[in-house]
Amino acid sequence: MTTATAQIGTGERSAVRYGSIARGRKRTLYWSYFFLILFVIFFLMPPVYMFITSLKTSAEIGAVTNPWWVYHPTLQNYIDLLSQAQFLTFFKNSALVAVIVVSVTMVVSIMAAFSLARMKFWGSGTLATGVFLTYLIPESLLFIPLFKIFAFIHDLTGIELINHWWVLVFLYPTLTVPFCTWIMIGYFASIPKELDEAALIDGAGYIQILTRVFIPVALPGIIAATIFCFTVSWANFLYPLAFTTSADQLVLPVGIVTTLIKGDVYNWGQIMTGALLGAAPPLIIYAFLMDYYIAGLTAGATKG
Amino acid sequence: MAEVALRNIVKTFDRTPAVAGIDLNINDREFVVLVGPSGCGKTTTLRMIAGLEEATSGEIYIGDQLVNDVPPKDRDIAMVFQNYALYPHMTVYENMSFGLRLKKFPKAEIKERVENAARILDITNLLDRRPKQLSGGQRQRVAMGRAIVRNPKVFLFDEPLSNLDAKLRVQMRMEIKKVHQKVTVTTVYVTHDQIEAMTLADRVVVMNGGKIEQIGSPNEVYHRPTTRFVAGFIGSPAMNFLPCRLVEGSNGSAGLSVKLSDKLTFPVPPDRVGRYRPHAGRELLFGLRPEDIIEKRGDLPPGRTAFDAQLDVVEPMGMETMVYFLVDGTEVCGRVNPAVAGKPGETMPLVADLNHMHLIDPKTDQVL
Numbered sequence: 250m251t252t253a254t255a256q257i258g259t260g261e262r263s264a265v266r267y268g269s270i271a272r273g274r275k276r277t278l279y280w281s282y283f284f285l286i287l288f289v290i291f292f293l294m295p296p297v298y299m300f301i302t303s304l305k306t307s308a309e310i311g312a313v314t315n316p317w318w319v320y321h322p323t324l325q326n327y328i329d330l331l332s333q334a335q336f337l338t339f340f341k342n343s344a345l346v347a348v349i350v351v352s353v354t355m356v357v358s359i360m361a362a363f364s365l366a367r368m369k370f371w372g373s374g375t376l377a378t379g380v381f382l383t384y385l386i387p388e389s390l391l392f393i394p395l396f397k398i399f400a401f402i403h404d405l406t407g408i409e410l411i412n413h414w415w416v417l418v419f420l421y422p423t424l425t426v427p428f429c430t431w432i433m434i435g436y437f438a439s440i441p442k443e444l445d446e447a448a449l450i451d452g453a454g455y456i457q458i459l460t461r462v463f464i465p466v467a468l469p470g471i472i473a474a475t476i477f478c479f480t481v482s483w484a485n486f487l488y489p490l491a492f493t494t495s496a497d498q499l500v501l502p503v504g505i506v507t508t509l510i511k512g513d514v515y516n517w518g519q520i521m522t523g524a525l526l527g528a529a530p531p532l533i534i535y536a537f538l539m540d541y542y543i544a545g546l547t548a549g550a551t552k553g
Numbered sequence: 554m555a556e557v558a559l560r561n562i563v564k565t566f567d568r569t570p571a572v573a574g575i576d577l578n579i580n581d582r583e584f585v586v587l588v589g590p591s592g593c594g595k596t597t598t599l600r601m602i603a604g605l606e607e608a609t610s611g612e613i614y615i616g617d618q619l620v621n622d623v624p625p626k627d628r629d630i631a632m633v634f635q636n637y638a639l640y641p642h643m644t645v646y647e648n649m650s651f652g653l654r655l656k657k658f659p660k661a662e663i664k665e666r667v668e669n670a671a672r673i674l675d676i677t678n679l680l681d682r683r684p685k686q687l688s689g690g691q692r693q694r695v696a697m698g699r700a701i702v703r704n705p706k707v708f709l710f711d712e713p714l715s716n717l718d719a720k721l722r723v724q725m726r727m728e729i730k731k732v733h734q735k736v737t738v739t740t741v742y743v744t745h746d747q748i749e750a751m752t753l754a755d756r757v758v759v760m761n762g763g764k765i766e767q768i769g770s771p772n773e774v775y776h777r778p779t780t781r782f783v784a785g786f787i788g789s790p791a792m793n794f795l796p797c798r799l800v801e802g803s804n805g806s807a808g809l810s811v812k813l814s815d816k817l818t819f820p821v822p823p824d825r826v827g828r829y830r831p832h833a834g835r836e837l838l839f840g841l842r843p844e845d846i847i848e849k850r851g852d853l854p855p856g857r858t859a860f861d862a863q864l865d866v867v868e869p870m871g872m873e874t875m876v877y878f879l880v881d882g883t884e885v886c887g888r889v890n891p892a893v894a895g896k897p898g899e900t901m902p903l904v905a906d907l908n909h910m911h912l913i914d915p916k917t918d919q920v921l
Contacts, residue, residue, distance in 0.1 A: 443638035451652035
């Protein structure tokens with residue numbers, strides 16, 4: 250555009266050159282593709298390497314061959330792992346923890362966010378900020394005091410809170426609830442005030458406003474929070490490492506590392522297979538919910 | 554069947570008064586429009602009738618019931634919001650029936666009421682759509698439909714047309730009037746647009762600074778404003794205000810005249826002399842609407858006075874032309890026939906119709 254204007258201004262060339270916008274766009278696209286491909290390579294290399302290694306025998310992994318190629322592909326690692334009762338226990342523990350944590354977190358944070366975003370009460374602003382500040386405290390700082398609290402409860406009541414998978418259900422919400430509440434406060438706050446006033450006049454109470462207006466309208470936000478919450482509780486490593494020790498109480502991330510590494514013997518094939526299988530559920534949930542998420546965003550956007 | 558009554562209503566937000574003591578009686582089936590500039594307290598008043606705001610003091614009655622402590626859902630009112638406030642995840646049918654479904658009405662009755670309202674509003678073919686798929690005007694109809702199906706005692710409208718473009722606004726204004734003629738329900742309508750107020754209202758309530766300036770029929774507030782604010786707010790273009798002095802004697806007789814400048818003096822029409830006599834000699838404010846300053850043609854009927862004006866700005870509007878000229882530094886607007894309108898800088902003979910003049914006491918801002 251600039252060149253075209255300049256040419257008209259100087260009058261040296263009578264013909265205006267068109268297509269400069271398309272050229273600019275082309276150049277931008279080249280660069281976009283360049284960086285996108287760079288990032289894709291960067292981020293996909295580890296999973297691809299995991300996949301390749303998971304198809305190799307221990308002998309081939311140990312041998313000096315091209316690490317990016319499988320000469321004798323085998324599914325033995327998968328068969329071994331999936332036939333181990335232990336690995337399936339890890340899977341089951343992880344799944345139970347994730348499902349319970351997601352349910353608890355979503356119920357708590359949706360209700361908390363609704364009251365903080367809409368029902369103005371004394372101290373609601375401070376509380377909302379407090380929720381966010383809680384999220385800013387890293388888990389690596391929290392687990393020692395939490396451990397102390399559990400020990401204290403044990404001394405007081407005799408309830409054993411260490412070395413049970415279900416203890417994680419109490420621990421993970423310290424990470425998920427503040428963040429999900431914060432996300433949901435933002436989502437709920439973006440819903441126009443008139444919408445709840447209209448519902449109020451239509452005869453809805455607070456619970457009905459929440460369930461019949463806010464939750465459906467904020468569904469994309471709720472799904473985003475759910476995905477986050479599931480990922481955190483599925484992938485957390487530090488808490489289960491610190492709070493669970495018996496093999497039958499472990500969850501996947503810790504289980505794979507502690508049972509497949511024996512001393513200084515690394516069973517790389519099974520480690521990679523376990524990691525790959527462990528990464529599958531979040532991936533599947535992402536894929537499924539992302540579709541739903543996008544569908545929710547675009548529903549009714551086109552005129553009929 | 555419901556009257557609405559406000560008794561000395563006050564609303565303060567953090568000690569700032571938004572509504573400073575309002576008394577208002579709205580008759581059954583009456584269409585009342587609250588009009589005023591932004592921040593005059595009209596929307597707050599409406600929201601207090603709806604129950605969305607609590608009155609700081611005073612009493613609100615709907616029907617015979619004191620509703621100060623009654624929640625909105627039990628006040629039997631319906632409200633149409635400025636941005637429509639349609640539930641985005643529901644179809645038009647679901648939007649309109651939401652209130653009835655919450656109240657657990659039988660399905661058949663809900664269907665009948667929604668379809669009836671849809672017929673009135675001509676949106677029967679839109680019932681399966683979602684709000685996103687509707688145009689502004691259609692959304693407005695749905696919002697009204699949601700109010701109609703409830704069959705409430707009182708309709709409340711909060712600037713319902715201000716999000717529409719000018720052409721659609723005129724059309725929807727007529728629609729609202731039509732709907733009110735079909736569904737005669739007590740209606741309180743808030744707007745900052747004085748044309749909407751004039752066209753829709755049985756009675757207009759002009760508000761300013763949290764107080765009511767004047768209550769009256771559209772013609773009353775237009776032709777017989779009681780305060781300077783009402784005189785200036787109602788009417789477009791606005792009334793011309795000029796500082797003047799009321800002096801004794803006109804044409805050598807016992808009358809009065811309004812002296813606007815050294816060159817321009819208008820005689821007061823004889824029927825008003827008695828009314829203005831006590832103020833003779835005072836500095837006052839002279840008010841005259843643009844349509845009462847027209848081009849000179851033929852003989853002058855009584856009460857009209859001719860004068861020459863040097864035009865400053867000329868605005869052709871099509872059916873008429875606005876001419877602006879200066880009187881002692883104050884811009885004055887007149888409305889003349891486009892065929893005879895002069896050009897800027899030219900001198901044009903004009904006529905002022907003083908039968909419609911107003912004199913305002915600048916101390917009290919009351920129209921004399």
